[in-house]
Structures are given as C-alpha cells and as structure tokens.
Amino acid sequence: MVCQSxxxxxxxxxxxxxxxxxxxxxxxxSIYKEKGSKFLGFLIPIASEKDFRSExxxxxxxxxxxxxxxxxYRLLPFSIGGSIIERKSDGGEPSGTAGDPxxxxxxxxxxxxxxxxxxxxxxxxxLGKGGLARAFRTCASEAINSSELVMVVHTVSFMIECxxxxxxxxENLIYNYGGRIVSRxxxxxxxxxGCKIEISKDEYEKIRKAIKTKFSGGIYFLFSNSV
Numbered sequence: 001m002v003c004q005s006x007x008x009x010x011x012x013x014x015x016x017x018x019x020x021x022x023x024x025x026x027x028x029x030s031i032y033k034e035k036g037s038k039f040l041g042f043l044i045p046i047a048s049e050k051d052f053r054s055e056x057x058x059x060x061x062x063x064x065x066x067x068x069x070x071x072x073y074r075l076l077p078f079s080i081g082g083s084i085i086e087r088k089s090d091g092g093e094p095s096g097t098a099g100d101p102x103x104x105x106x107x108x109x110x111x112x113x114x115x116x117x118x119x120x121x122x123x124x125x126x127l128g129k130g131g132l133a134r135a136f137r138t139c140a141s142e143a144i145n146s147s148e149l150v151m152v153v154h155t156v157s158f159m160i161e162c163x164x165x166x167x168x169x170x171e172n173l174i175y176n177y178g179g180r181i182v183s184r185x186x187x188x189x190x191x192x193x194g195c196k197i198e199i200s201k202d203e204y205e206k207i208r209k210a211i212k213t214k215f216s217g218g219i220y221f222l223f224s225n226s227v
Contacts, residue, residue: 017063021076021152023113028147032139036123039135040141044115046073048083052115061116062207067122068092070136072103076152084112093120093136097129109144112152157182157198160211163218164193173214174199177207212213 023045030041042059046052052073060069070091075157076084088099102116118139127135137221164186171181179199186193199207211219 021110021112022149023111023152025148025150027201028143028160030139030142030146032135032142034123034131034135035125035127037125037127038121038123039139040119041139042117042119043111043143043147044117046075046113046115048059049075051088052087052121056117059119063119066119068120069117070098070100070102070105070120071117072099074103074112076112076154091120092165093132094129098136099135102140105137105140105144109149111144111149116143117141154201155198156201156202156204157196158204159194159196160219161192161194162215164191166215166219167193167195169214170195170211170219173210175205177203177210179203179207 021126024043026045028043029037032039032041040063044052044055046055052075056071063069067089070089070093072086072088074086086103088103090096090098098118098120102118102161106114106116118136120136137190160170167184174181174197177199179197182196184193184195197207
C-alpha cells in the first residue's frame, strides 16, 4: 500500500511555498468586443482531458453558428511527480493568434485543472494577427479576473497506529505542519487508534521524522511510502 496523492483545495491560510498554483472553483464567463467581432470567454474547471472534451462538446453544440472556437488548458495529474499537461488550439484562426495568448494567460495566472475556451463571432472587419492576439488575450484575462479561484495544495495521505492516549499530542503535531487527521478507527480491545493523515507533499518527510522523533516507537506507520 502506498501513499495516495490528491489535491487539497484550501481557503485557509497556507505558506507562500504552497500557494503557487490555483484552480477555478466554478465556471466564469467574459464578453469582449473589437471592431464588430464578439469574443465569448469561458474559464472552466476540469479534472481530466475527458472532462475538457465533454465541456468543449457542450459549447460547440450551444454555439454551433460561431466562426471560431479556440482554447487552451492546463492539467496537473493526480499522480505523484506528475508534470503539468498543456494543450492549445487556434480553432482555425491564424497560427499563434489564439491558442498561444490564451495559454499564456493561464500560465501567468498559475492556473491548473482549468480550461479557457474563447468563441469568436466575426464582425466583418479583419483585426490582423496582432489585433487578434490582443483580443484573445484580453478576453482570456477578463474571464480569469471575473472568476472565483482557489489555491491548490498537492497532498499525500498515510496511515499510522498509536495508543489512544497519544492522539491529542499527535493531532497538535500534525496541525503544526499544516496537515490534518482525515479519519480515526478506534480499537477498544488493544486501546489503539488508526489514523489516516493528509498533508502537503512538501511536508511529508518532515512530519514522518517529527513523529518518529517525538514518539520514539509509540506510533507505527502502517501504510507509507517515500514521495
């Protein structure tokens, strides 16, 4: 059994080191107009590429009369050590005028697990490559600025067993490292308790060492794995 990896959405205060990535909490929209062309922006929370394809399909059906559907998205996999996946599309616009500026807005805002789709209705006046890029960048920026964003903390979880009389001290120690006890299972016969602990990936090795040092054998790691 190995540590499980997940993403903890935090609204409480966390250290600056952990507050490096954010994700959209819900759908947000923007509208931008330039020389008759209308740009509709949608910042969408997603958990997988399958999620994105599903959301894109919904928008494509709803705006079937549009001129162009352009997008970019960034995904952080739920695997330990996973790297960010980035995808983009110009949606038929001149190369580099849509997908790139949309993706850059996501990157500059440090957004992961989010997709930004921009739908363009042509207004009859050509904007030129520079004008198009600025329009897509502005629409993307406005969608992000109007959104509700939450911080993402990459976490791991592990199981330990200890005597019931140590749970108070254990909980205080875990809290000091920014972690939490997710669940407890008491055994009244052995007077022990099994605890599932969740903590940021960055603090995992530190909390392991702190527990071993403080309790020196009074606590046993049932399921754990170095990350």
